[in-house]
Amino acid sequence: MKLFNFIKRQPKIDFSSEETIRRLVDYMPKFYRTHRQFINCVEFLENREWDLALDSLIELADETEHYFSEDFWRGLADSAEKMNLTDKANYCRKQIKRNAEDIKSTTPFGWTTIKFDDTHFQHHISEKLKEEWATDRREKDKVQELLTKEGVHLKSHGRSGFLYITDNGRNAEVEFELGMNGLILYFSSLKNWSLPTKQTLTVDDKQKVRNDIINWATKTKNAIEFDD
Structure with missing residues (x-):
């Protein structure tokens, strides 16, 4: 199916670490929601263990070897810095560079990219994001x-x-x-x-x-x- 596409720039807001991680969870594509690390992240959030929730999202990306959006990594890096997790913040920022080098394009917020070769890619897109696009479209x-x-x-x-x-x-x-x-x-x-x-x-x-x-x-x- 051809996806009717509204891509909007995300406003720059200074979220707390908790708010940032919850937002990344809310906009996680359906494909990842049964993954062990995603489930772990949700449980850690419920227990207010923000650092472990952050770790779980990093491990989710690492284990799938998919390319998560630059906003995803930037959000995790900022959250890690707020928790004084300097090594993790640096690691997250390196993933932004990896995206640029490996796929040579920007992955929008709420998307992930899977690379098959230099010319073939697949994307997973957040259901919440699709609903927002649909709402905008219906209004227009x-x-x-x-x-x-x-x-x-x-x-x-x-x-x-x-x-x-x-x-x-x-x-x-x-x-x-x-x-x-x-x-x-x-x-x-x-x-x-x-x-x-x-x-x-x-x-x-x-x-x-x-x-x-x-x-x-x-x-x-x-x-x-x-x-x-």
Whole structure:
């Protein structure tokens, strides 16, 4: 699926060590949340053992050998310095240099990078960050106003965008991008009604959404292609 991408600069705030570590935990991609070191970190936070929580996040990155964001390492380095853990602070700052040398690009906050070779990379992205992007997108697309308007609504952002399908006050969203022969719809990833609350789509719901899109495309003469 093509990810609709809003990357925002994080404001510079002087967080305490506890606040910094909790923030890094909150924005940890789902992929790592069952990892032993992540679980350890959460337990150490509950017990107010900030230094051990910091150690666990360092070990999480080391054990996976993935490239965590520069903000991740900068936050840990600052936290370590506040706890007078100079060696750990220096180690964390070295990881920022490692990122620059090994992947030669910046990894945004809430992301991690996996390197396969010099030209092939994979990313894991925080679910919380994705939700923030979705909230921003819905505000820009004025989705709340669509909840009272039955049917299919297209909102384009250049060569990509979303179809918002409204049915009985509920809204489903299907991402698309402009292909050679029309709109490529990432329908296979549609699992839930997104508004007014997140609810799982039934098989019948999803089929109705599909039919609504087909009828809309026929009426508006939009060429569409479902990815499933």
